Amino acid sequence: MKRGIGVLGLLLAVGIAAQPVFAQDLRSDFDQSGRVDFADFLLFASAYGGGDPVFDLDGDGRVAFPDFLLFASDFGKGTSPKPLEWAQIDSGDPPVGRLDHTMIYDTVRHRLVVFGGKTLVELGDTWVFDIDLETWREIQGSAAPAPRRGHGVVYDSVRDRMVVYGGEGGPGFFTDVWSFDLDTEIWSELQTSGGLNHPGLAGDSIS
Numbered sequence: 001m002k003r004g005i006g007v008l009g010l011l012l013a014v015g016i017a018a019q020p021v022f023a024q025d026l027r028s029d030f031d032q033s034g035r036v037d038f039a040d041f042l043l044f045a046s047a048y049g050g051g052d053p054v055f056d057l058d059g060d061g062r063v064a065f066p067d068f069l070l071f072a073s074d075f076g077k078g079t080s081p082k083p084l085e086w087a088q089i090d091s092g093d094p095p096v097g098r099l100d101h102t103m104i105y106d107t108v109r110h111r112l113v114v115f116g117g118k119t120l121v122e123l124g125d126t127w128v129f130d131i132d133l134e135t136w137r138e139i140q141g142s143a144a145p146a147p148r149r150g151h152g153v154v155y156d157s158v159r160d161r162m163v164v165y166g167g168e169g170g171p172g173f174f175t176d177v178w179s180f181d182l183d184t185e186i187w188s189e190l191q192t193s194g195g196l197n198h199p200g201l202a203g204d205s206i207s
Contacts, residue, residue, distance in 0.1 A: 027057060028074035035078025036071075044071050094136045095127045100149035104162050106182050107155075113162055113180070118149035122169045126180065126187075144187045145178040146170075163190075 028036045030043045047055040047063050055063045057070040101117025112129040116122070124147035126139040145151075151167025151174070162180040166173065177190040 026074070026078060028071045029078065030054065033078075036074045036076060037078075041071070041075070044068070089134050091129065091134055091136050095125065095138070096123075098123055102151060102153035102164065104153060104155040106162075107157065108160065109182065113182070115153070115162070115164060115180070116145070116148050116151060116167065122147040122149050124148065128185075139185050142186045145176065145189075146174070148174055 026034070026036065028040055028044070030040045033039065044055055044063075044067075048068070050063050051061060052063060053059075055067060057067040060066070095114065096119060098117035098119055101114055101123070103112055103114045105111075106113055106128075110131050112131065114127045114129070116124060124144055126144060127136055128139065129136050145164055146169055148167035148169040152165045154163050156163055156179075159179075160182050162182060164178045164180070166175060168174070177192050178187055179190050180187050
């Protein structure tokens with residue numbers, strides 16, 4: 001290692017690295033890793049005493065001790081990921097709490113779509129949650145599947161729709177298939193053929 005950057009440099013680097021520093025200026029991130037770390041120190045050390053403008057942090061034409069001091073002040077800085085944590089969203093007027101419902105993520109409109117489920121009785125309501133606006137909205141005005149729980153659902157991205165099958169409700173098990181158009185927000189029952197040799201399903205999954 002070249003003159004002026006030996007043990008002193010390592011001590012400075014280690015001492016500063018122990019501090020949680022957040023910075024905007026990544027002038028010393030020579031390897032473009034997003035953080036000024038020991039790999040950058042090795043690159044700087046190899047250039048010390050030369051004239052490479054990449055490492056000439058003070059712009060005087062020579063990579064010398066003043067540049068090392070600038071590098072030492074940058075050491076440990078970089079992009080630190082935001083810690084993961086839960087935060088409750090105040091979404092205004094949400095749907096009633098429920099179980100055995102279904103939900104899909106509408107990738108085009110960046111929203112969740114919830115249908116059915118059960119409280120003390122089966123539910124047949126449809127709700128959308130706008131992830132950007134953090135608001136709920138109930139879909140009304142369209143004939144919808146009968147209230148049910150435990151039904152299966154699939155997001156059909158090609159046809160821009162949500163498809164619901166089966167479930168359990170007041171009259172027993174369902175065998176019907178419904179489509180919810182994610183653009184027009186209209187339900188329509190699908191006429192199927194082939195049939196299944198059972199009276200219906202609940203708690204099933206489809207894909």
